[in-house]
Structure formats: structure tokens, C-alpha cells
Amino acid sequence: MIQVAINGYGTIGKRVADAVALQPDMEVLGVAKTRPNFEAEMAIEKGFPLYAAIEDRADQFAEAGLEIAGLVDELIADADVVVDATPSGIGAENKTLYEDHETPALYQGGEDADIADVSFNARSNYAEAIGVDHVRVVSCNTTGLSRVIAPLREAYGVEKVRATLVRRGGDPGQTGRGPINDILPNPVTIPSHHGPDVETIFDDLDIDTLGMKVPATLMHMHSLNVTLEEEVDADDVRDLFADESRLFLIPERFAIDGSGKLKEYAMDAGRPRADIWENCIWEESISTVGRDLYLFQGIHQESDVVPENVDAIRAVLGEADAETSVETTNETLGIGL
Amino acid sequence: MIQVAINGYGTIGKRVADAVALQPDMEVLGVAKTRPNFEAEMAIEKGFPLYAAIEDRADQFAEAGLEIAGLVDELIADADVVVDATPSGIGAENKTLYEDHETPALYQGGEDADIADVSFNARSNYAEAIGVDHVRVVSCNTTGLSRVIAPLREAYGVEKVRATLVRRGGDPGQTGRGPINDILPNPVTIPSHHGPDVETIFDDLDIDTLGMKVPATLMHMHSLNVTLEEEVDADDVRDLFADESRLFLIPERFAIDGSGKLKEYAMDAGRPRADIWENCIWEESISTVGRDLYLFQGIHQESDVVPENVDAIRAVLGEADAETSVETTNETLGIGL
Numbered sequence: 036m037i038q039v040a041i042n043g044y045g046t047i048g049k050r051v052a053d054a055v056a057l058q059p060d061m062e063v064l065g066v067a068k069t070r071p072n073f074e075a076e077m078a079i080e081k082g083f084p085l086y087a088a089i090e091d092r093a094d095q096f097a098e099a100g101l102e103i104a105g106l107v108d109e110l111i112a113d114a115d116v117v118v119d120a121t122p123s124g125i126g127a128e129n130k131t132l133y134e135d136h137e138t139p140a141l142y143q144g145g146e147d148a149d150i151a152d153v154s155f156n157a158r159s160n161y162a163e164a165i166g167v168d169h170v171r172v173v174s175c176n177t178t179g180l181s182r183v184i185a186p187l188r189e190a191y192g193v194e195k196v197r198a199t200l201v202r203r204g205g206d207p208g209q210t211g212r213g214p215i216n217d218i219l220p221n222p223v224t225i226p227s228h229h230g231p232d233v234e235t236i237f238d239d240l241d242i243d244t245l246g247m248k249v250p251a252t253l254m255h256m257h258s259l260n261v262t263l264e265e266e267v268d269a270d271d272v273r274d275l276f277a278d279e280s281r282l283f284l285i286p287e288r289f290a291i292d293g294s295g296k297l298k299e300y301a302m303d304a305g306r307p308r309a310d311i312w313e314n315c316i317w318e319e320s321i322s323t324v325g326r327d328l329y330l331f332q333g334i335h336q337e338s339d340v341v342p343e344n345v346d347a348i349r350a351v352l353g354e355a356d357a358e359t360s361v362e363t364t365n366e367t368l369g370i371g372l
Numbered sequence: 373m374i375q376v377a378i379n380g381y382g383t384i385g386k387r388v389a390d391a392v393a394l395q396p397d398m399e400v401l402g403v404a405k406t407r408p409n410f411e412a413e414m415a416i417e418k419g420f421p422l423y424a425a426i427e428d429r430a431d432q433f434a435e436a437g438l439e440i441a442g443l444v445d446e447l448i449a450d451a452d453v454v455v456d457a458t459p460s461g462i463g464a465e466n467k468t469l470y471e472d473h474e475t476p477a478l479y480q481g482g483e484d485a486d487i488a489d490v491s492f493n494a495r496s497n498y499a500e501a502i503g504v505d506h507v508r509v510v511s512c513n514t515t516g517l518s519r520v521i522a523p524l525r526e527a528y529g530v531e532k533v534r535a536t537l538v539r540r541g542g543d544p545g546q547t548g549r550g551p552i553n554d555i556l557p558n559p560v561t562i563p564s565h566h567g568p569d570v571e572t573i574f575d576d577l578d579i580d581t582l583g584m585k586v587p588a589t590l591m592h593m594h595s596l597n598v599t600l601e602e603e604v605d606a607d608d609v610r611d612l613f614a615d616e617s618r619l620f621l622i623p624e625r626f627a628i629d630g631s632g633k634l635k636e637y638a639m640d641a642g643r644p645r646a647d648i649w650e651n652c653i654w655e656e657s658i659s660t661v662g663r664d665l666y667l668f669q670g671i672h673q674e675s676d677v678v679p680e681n682v683d684a685i686r687a688v689l690g691e692a693d694a695e696t697s698v699e700t701t702n703e704t705l706g707i708g709l
Contacts, residue, residue, distance in 0.1 A: 197664075199536040199595040201555050201584060218538050218586060218593040219630040220668035225659040243661055245595045245668070247538060249555060249586040256555040258536040258582045258595070293556035322562040324580055327534075331557035331582070 037352060038064040040114035040138070042088060042107060042129060044074055046206060047143060048120030050341045052083055053307060055118075057367040058345060060354065064114050067107040071099035086110045088121075111136045116348050119143065126150060130169070139167075139351045141344060144174025144232070154235035156181040157346040157364075158281065161357035164350035172343050176200055176255055177232040179314050179334035180244075182281050183259065184237060187328070190275050192264030194326070196242040199258040200229055203294075206337055207252045214250055221248040253294035254311070255334040262326050269323045276316060280365050281342070283313035284321075291317075294333055310338035312370050342368055374689060375401040377451035377475070379425060379444060379466060381411055383543060384480060385457030387678045389420055390644060392455075394704040395682060397691065401451050404444040408436035423447045425458075449473045453685050456480065463487060467506070476504075476688045478681060481511025481569070491572035493518040494683040494701075495618065498694035501687035509680050513537055513592055514569045516651050516671035517581075519618050520596065521574060524665070527612050529601030531663070533579040536595040537566055540631075543674055544589045551587055558585040590631035591648070592671040599663050606660045613653060617702050618679070620650035621658075628654075631670055647675035649707050679705055 039055045041048050044066045055061045065084035068075050070092055076099075078085050084104035087093035096103045104110075111117055111132055116139045119126040123145025130150060133140040142150050151171035153164045159181045164170045173181065180198060187193050202221070205212030222228075227246035234240055276282045285291050291300060301309040315333035322329045342364045349360040365371060376392045378385050381403045392398045402421035405412050407429055413436075415422050421441035424430035433440045441447075448454055448469055453476045456463040460482025467487060470477040479487050488508035490501045496518045501507045510518065517535060524530055539558070542549030559565075564583035571577055613619045622628050628637060638646040652670040659666045679701045686697040702708060 197534060197597055199538075199582075201536075201538055201586065203555070214588075214630060214632070216588050216590065217630040217632045218540070218588050218591070218670075220593065220595075220654055220657055221629075223629070223654045223656045223668065225657055225666045225668075226661075243597075243664060243666060245536075245666060247593060247595065247668075249538065250588060251551075251553050251555050251586060253553065254555070256557065256584060258557075258584065260534050260580075260597075292558075292560070293551060293554040295551070295554045317557055317560045319560045320557055320562055324563075327580060329562045329580060329582060331560065331562075331584075333555075 037061045037348060037354065038113065038115045039348060040064050040110045040117040041066045042111070042117055042119050043121035044068045044078055045120065046337050047340065048118070049074055049078070050308070050310065050338055051118050051120060051344045052078070054341050054345050054368055055348070058363065059367070061348065065104055065110045067110055071096050071101050075101055108132065111138050114138050116141070116352060118344055118348070140169055141347050141351065142169070142171045144172060144177055144340065146171055148232065148235045155343065155347050155350065156236050157343050157357060157361050158182050158279070159185040159236045161346060161350050161360070164347060166353050167351055170347055170351050172340055172347050173232060173236060175334055175336040175339050176229050177236065178339050178343055179257060179332060180229065180233050181236045182279065182314050183332065184233065184240065184261070186275055186279055187261055187263065188237070191267055193240065194262040194264050196240065197260040198229070198242070199245045199247065200227065201247045201249055201256045201258065203251045203253060203255055203336060204248050205252055214248060216250060219248045221246050251294065253298050255336055256294070257332045257334060259330050259332060261328045263328055264326070266326050267323055267328070269321050272321050272323065272328060273318060276321070280361065280371055281313045283315050284318040285315055287319050297333055308338070310341070311335040312338050312342050312368060314339070342370060374398045374685060374691065375450065375452045376685060377401050377447045377454040378403045379448070379454055379456050380458035380462070381405045381415055382457065383674050384677065385455070386411055386415070387645070387647065387675055388455050388457060388681045389415070391678050391682050391705055392685070395700065396704070398685065402441055402447045404447055408433050408438050412438055445469065448475050451475050453478070453689060455681055455685070477506055478684050478688065479506070479508045481509060481514055481677065483508055485569065485572045492680065492684050492687065493573050494680050494694060494698055495519050495616070496522040496573045498683060498687050498697070501684060503690050504688055507684055507688050509677055509684050510569060510573060512671055512673040512676050513566050514573065515676050515680055516594060516669060517566065517570050518573045519616065519651050520669065521570065521577065521598070523612055523616055524598055524600065525574070528604055530577065531599040531601050533577065534597040535566070535579070536582045536584065537564065538584050538586055538593045538595065540588045540590060540592055540673060541585050542589055551585060553587060556585045558583050588631065590635050592673055593631070594669045594671060596667050596669060598665045600665055601663070603663050604660055604665065606658050609660065609665060610655060610658050617698065617708055618650045620652050621655040622652055624656050634670055645675070647678070648672040649675050649679050649705060651676070679707060
């Protein structure tokens with residue numbers, strides 16, 4: 036059994052822990068947190084050993100009545116692999132800790148690409164991460180773009196990608212963020228970082244991205260244009276996407292008009308935390324004009340990287356090939372709406 | 373003096389009336405409204421003769437203590453030109469009224485293009501509307517796109533336009549509209565109607581547009597890509613746009629990050645109703661990658677068509693050429709932030 040440490044137990048960390056616990060070949064060795072809160076209490080309730088991420092603050096857990104298993108240092112020492120799910124920038128500070136213990140580490144997409152030897156998306160470049168000690172699982176938006184671009188490149192060739200990413204201002208629990216009642220070009224300068232980030236997955240791709248922020252919390256929405264190398268019928272693209280396990284084509288008959296109904300659907304389907312691990316592509320939106328392909332897709336910022344982290348664990352440890360890993364992850368999580 | 377009737381005194385009609393009243397060559401002969409409300413009262417306060425748009429409801433004005441000058445029929449009969457600023461679809465119903473009185477009529481962009489002989493944007497095709505009896509002033513978004521496309525076509529040639537229009541869910545006063553906390557592909561199908569609408573101005577243009585709706589009320593935001601026929605420096609495009617009177621280039625030093633600060637700026641500048649008649653283009657966003665030009669622009673949905681309506685009045689009556697009309701309109705309104 037692969038012993039997995041999870042450093043950082045917030046939005047991503049807690050989801051990765053739950054997903055790891057479902058894998059037949061993995062165990063949650065422990066989760067590390069900087070301070071006690073409801074998530075820390077629930078980690079203990081779930082039976083995940085809880086470690087203090089900051090020695091100076093370890094007492095706070097006892098004061099809050101929470102028993103910790105030790106300090107993060109011990110957790111990393113004992114683990115086969117660590118998933119760093121700390122806030123952007125903290126992963127870079129943690130790298131020496133992982134190096135000191137020679138524990139292979141996964142970082143999240145908020146870190147700079149150069150923190151790792153490989154940036155990872157299971158569908159696009161799983162094999163590149165096999166046996167690599169420092170791997171970065173790309174961000175939710177980059178994951179969402181890569182999952183669509185990979186099959187298009189293989190089937191038709193891609194001349195250029197242009198995407199406008201209309202991003203949720205914050206997650207539902209991030210009450211201090213904005214905007215309210217506004218549409219912000221964000222960043223104002225072009226391209227946004229997402230284009231170069233996708234190029235860490237496909238190094239020869241021509242892609243320009245533009246970002247905005249709006250007063251919504253549920254999901255991101257991509258307006259995607261891909262100029263293909265050949266003219267293709269929209270129906271063929273639909274068929275291509277239908278074969279991809281992590282692309283969910285929203286059927287017209289569902290009458291799902293946006294993120295709200297998508298999350299409602301996920302809740303009705305019994306998904307944990309109403310998570311949507313798949314890209315949500317409106318089937319009707321898939322259109323072609325000459326070699327230009329267009330579509331809308333919703334990206335659940337809190338969860339689409341979760342299966343990718345699980346696959347990356349197997350990749351860095353060389354425990355499975357891409358197909359086997361993705362199949363196991365999909366089956367255990369219940370991916371495939 | 374051109375005697376102008378304004379049929380419909382809501383968001384657009386009241387602004388057009390104020391703008392007409394400022395013109396040296398025009399007079400507001402009267403405004404027509406279906407029912408009394410605060411806007412009807414203010415029309416009278418401003419000295420605009422108020423007409424009942426629906427005979428059966430004329431009594432309501434008296435009941436509300438408002439003196440009307442007559443029925444819309446009389447107003448149209450006496451006017452040199454009528455600006456129809458009624459809700460989408462009502463303009464089409466009104467067309468026979470205008471024809472019966474042989475009064476040249478302007479319609480708004482919410483009407484189908486085939487209501488009129490010419491779709492109008494002052495910068496792009498003023499001359500086509502000269503002496504034409506039925507002219508449609510295109511919508512706020514189409515106006516915003518046309519103002520940018522016209523100079524680019526003239527200076528460099530345009531191969532293709534791709535635009536994502538992130539639209540405000542409703543105007544500030546439209547309390548019954550949504551979405552709240554969502555990002556809706558709208559329409560889900562591609563292209564949105566905006567692309568074909570821009571083609572009513574430039575009939576040989578290749579343009580694909582995608583629309584979304586978000587929980588904001590202040591302005592629309594365009595993520596615009598124009599593939600030019602030649603490679604151009606972004607600085608040259610900035611210079612080109614700086615010469616356009618209805619394009620406002622937001623300087624970086626203003627630290628304006630979105631619609632909220634833009635409207636705040638318009639209020640500080642003493643603009644009536646904080647109207648922003650110009651396209652608001654973030655100067656830093658103007659970028660080129662090979663022949664691809666990108667930019668973000670904010671479009672004030674309530675007011676950018678107002679100067680266009682004023683110019684269209686002069687065009688249909690053949691009272692001035694484009695340059696003279698635009699200059700007069702700009703000067704009287706105070707266009708040029």
C-alpha cells in the first residue's frame with residue numbers, strides 16, 4: 036500500500052485525502068494542517084492522523100481539544116509520497132523539507148512551474164512523470180484546457196488555441212474575495228498566465244488566453260476557440276469527446292443552463308461535496324466554422340485536479356501506467372456522470 | 373430645427389431625449405410613454421411634452437396627476453423623425469404607425485435587422501443611412517464591436533474576428549433579472565446573435581461571437597480577438613485607437629480595474645447618469661501576437677448607442693455628413709473622456 040502524506044488540508048487537500056482513501060493501492064498516512072478548525076476536527080473524525088504543519092502552533096490543536104499524531108516532519112519522513120496542497124507559494128517553501136527526507140512530492144498548480152521537473156496532466160503526459168521526484172499537478176483551468184486539447188491534437192492537430200477564462204471570484208467559503216457586481220479583466224494584460232501554463236504540458240502549442248473575474252463562486256467558465264489543422268464536423272468532435280472519461284458532455288435534454296444547475300445535478304447524483312471532477316462541456320455549444328472549433332465548458336475549481344493528484348501519485352512511484360491508473364481512479368471516485 | 377419624436381421613454385429613450393435637447397439643430401417635439409411612473413413625471417419636469425403611447429391607457433396619466441399633450445399618433449404626425457426606443461419587438465409593431473404618417477423612423481438594436489433598410493453605426497456606415505426612411509441603430513454590443521473593427525479594417529485589414537461577450541445580467545433597475553452567483557453560456561449555441569449583427573454593418577466580415585451572462589449590472593465586457601491581415605505593433609494599434617473619438621483608452625495610471633471604477637470615474641467627471649458613451653478599452657490590454665490582436669473593452673449598455681441615435685437622426689434627414697454630425701454630437705454631449 037502506498038503511504039500518502041497530505042500537507043495542507045484545505046479545499047484541495049481534504050478532497051485528495053478522501054480520494055486517496057478510496058484507492059485500493061493507497062492509504063492516507065496522515066494529513067498536516069497549520070491550525071485547528073472544522074476541517075481539522077473532521078480529519079480526525081474520518082480517522083486521518085492529524086499532524087501539525089507548524090511546530091510553534093502545535094499547542095493550538097491541544098488547546099482546541101484535538102489530538103495530533105506529531106509534526107509534519109515526521110509525517111513526511113514516513114511517507115512514500117507527499118501531496119503538497121498548501122496555499123500558492125507555500126509549496127515552494129516546503130520543497131526542502133521533502134528533499135531532506137527524499138520523499139517524492141506533488142505540488143499544486145498555484146506554484147511556479149519551475150518548482151517541479153514535470154508539470155502533470157494524466158490525459159496529456161502521465162508517462163513523463165514516471166519516477167520523477169518533484170511533479171506539479173497543473174491548476175484547475177490548465178487541467179480543464181489540457182483535457183480538451185490532448186484529444187484534439189491527437190485526432191486533428193491544433194494550429195492555435197484562443198481561450199477566454201471567465202473565472203469565479205472566489206470559492207463559496209472565501210468570503211473575503213470579490214468582485215461584487217463587476218466584471219474584471221484579470222489580469223488586464225494579455226496573455227493571462229494560463230496560456231504559458233498549458234504550454235508546460237504541451238511545449239509546442241500555440242495558445243493565447245485572456246482572464247476575467249466575475250461575482251460567482253461555483254465554477255469557472257471557458258469560452259474556447261481551437262483552430263484545428265483540418266476542417267472537422269462538430270458531430271465528429273462530439274464523438275471524440277464522448278470517448279474521453281473526464282469530459283462530461285452536458286446533453287441538451289438536461290436543460291442545464293449554468294454552474295448552479297450543474298452543481299444541483301452533482302448533488303442529486305450524490306457526489307461528495309457536489310464535486311464535479313470532469314470538464315462540463317455544453318454539447319450544443321460544440322460548433323465548427325471552417326477549421327475553427329468553439330465550445331463552452333464549466334470547470335469546477337475545487338475538484339477537477341483531485342483525480343489528477345491521485346494519478347500523479349501512481350506516476351511518480353511508477354506503480355501503474357496511465358490507462359490503469361486513470362481507470363482505477365475513475366472507478367473508485369465514480370467519475371463519468 | 374429638426375422636430376424629434378421619441379416613442380418609448382425608458383433606459384434609451386430618456387437618454388436620447390436629453391441628448392437631442394442638447395443639439396443646436398434639434399428639438400424634442402415630445403416623448404411617448406405607455407404608463408405613468410417616475411420617468412413620466414421627470415419628462416414633464418424637463419419640459420418634454422408627454423404623449424400617451426396606448427390610447428386605452430391614456431386615462432392613467434390624468435389619474436396620476438400628469439397632463440399629457442395627446443396621443444402618440446399626433447406626435448408622430450407632427451414630427452420630422454421618430455426615434456423608437458420601445459422594448460425589443462415593439463418597434464416592429466410600431467412600424468406601420470410611422471409608415472402611415474410617412475415619418476422617418478429609427479429603431480433600436482433589439483429589433484430584427486429586417487425591420488429597417490439600413491443598420492447603422494456612425495463610425496462605420498453613416499453615409500448608407502442618408503435619406504433612408506427606416507434605419508436601425510445597432511445594439512450596444514454591436515456598436516462597441518463596430519467602432520473597433522472599422523478603424524482596424526481601414527488601417528490593416530481584418531481576416532477574422534472572434535469575440536467573447538461577457539454580458540451584464542440586467543441593468544441596475546432591472547430587479548427581476550438574473551443570474552445571481554452564476555456564469556451562463558448565453559446563448560449556449562454558437563455563434564451568438566452578435567456576430568451576424570455586426571455583419572449587418574460590415575457585410576463581408578468574418579466574425580464569430582460567443583455570449584455569456586454574469587451577475588453584474590454595470591457594463592458588458594468584451595474579450596476581443598482580431599486576426600489582422602498584417603502583423604502590427606500593439607503601440608500602433610494604441611495610436612490608431614487614440615485618434616478615435618468614441619474609443620476611450622483607459623490609461624494604466626488611472627488604476628481602473630473594472631466597471632465599478634469606470635462608473636465611479638464617470639460620476640466624478642460629472643457625466644449625466646454616469647453614462648459612458650465611449651467604448652472603454654484597457655490600454656494595457658491591447659496586445660499583438662503575430663497577426664492576432666487582443667484587447668478587453670467595457671461597454672456601457674445603457675448609453676453607448678445614444679450618440680449613435682443622434683447621428684442617425686441627421687443621417688436619415690440628410691442634414692449633415694458623418695464628420696460634421698459626429699463632431700457636433702461629441703461636443704454637445706461632452707464625449708471624449
